[in-house]
Amino acid sequence: MSQTYELKAETRERVGKGSSRELRRNGLIPAVIYGDKQAPLSIALSTKEVTMKIHAGGFMTTVAIINVNGEKIRVLPKDYQLDPVRDFTMHVDFLRVSKDSQVSVQVPVHFENEEKSPGLKRGGALNIVRHEVELNVSADNIPEFLTVDLTGLNIGDTVHISDIKLPAGATPVIADRDFTVATIAGRVMEAEEEAAEEAEGEAEE
Template sequence: MSAVKTLEAVARDRVGKGAARAVRRQGHVPAVIYGGGQAPQAIAIDLIRTRTLIYAGGFKTTLFEINAGGKKTRAIPRDFQLDPVSGVPLHVDFLRVVAGQSITVEVPVHFVNDEAAPGIKQNGGTLNVVLHTLALDVAPDAIPEAIEIDLTGRQIGDAIHITDVKLPAGATFTGEPDATVANIVPPTVLGAEVEAEEAAIAEAQSAEAAEEAASEDAAEGEKKED
């Protein structure tokens, strides 16, 4: 379960594009907290802190306690915008969370112990990941940082379904009940075919070069005889 993180903020009394630009010029990111049966609250958060949190990963699965002017609100990021060129955060949307509420979040999947999977280690198979994240309906204070899937003993042809995955207590998967998370596929022969084709091309080019060299030698010999 992810720990609740503190996030300092400043309440904003003005909204709109002009106000947002002014906030950004001051080294902050405009943001809004909505939901929970309350009116939206406009805030500004530190740019460097926000950028660090976003690029550290797991931002959308982290529960924050936002302190804006002494008023503390628990919320989770629902969306954020980045500048398409610089990657600088432009805006963040937070969703209020209240006791007894569950929310849907995308939790990353981590595969472990691939060295103990005979299909991969001994037989050269490849792990084909179908779902890199799992959409879970879970209580805000029970959001896992990631879902780990153990590959120990997995063979080529094995498929890992959502029913094989151990989810946190109280969490439910919101997708198809029989969804495939990953499978182990046989080693591809494409690489060997490409190598053989490249070798054949190289051999043909070498033979062609040899023929050209022989023709040039013959032409030189004829010139000398003349």
């Protein structure tokens, strides 16, 4: 689980496009904290601090503390918008969470020990079906990533979600099937060569 961090914020009295543009001119971005059966809270955050957190990785899977005028609120980022041209943060939505909160998050999948996979050594390719897996998990137990060990996997082998160790209490949002996360596929050239050889053999017959 990633380390919790703190961001300082101030409440926003005014909302709307004009107010948001003014905030951005002053190095701030508009954000909203919602959930936990409380009224949404409009806040402003440092653009630089939030953008650094987003680019550092793990932003969407890390619980944060928002210090709003001295009140500390535990939150989980749920969405953010980037300017498509200038790549700076435009807006962030945060969900209030407690230690008992159950949340749904997209968790990245990392692959290790590629050099210990016989299939990859033979020239096979790692075909990643899911780069992320959506989990139902406690807000205090969100993994930074899930790990797939490729040791011993050969061409034709498949990695299912049941093959991945999940944190205690975590369950996949897709619960009705043991879905595929990755496969070890044969090389396209090999497949084409085999098909060509078969065709030649049939022609000779």
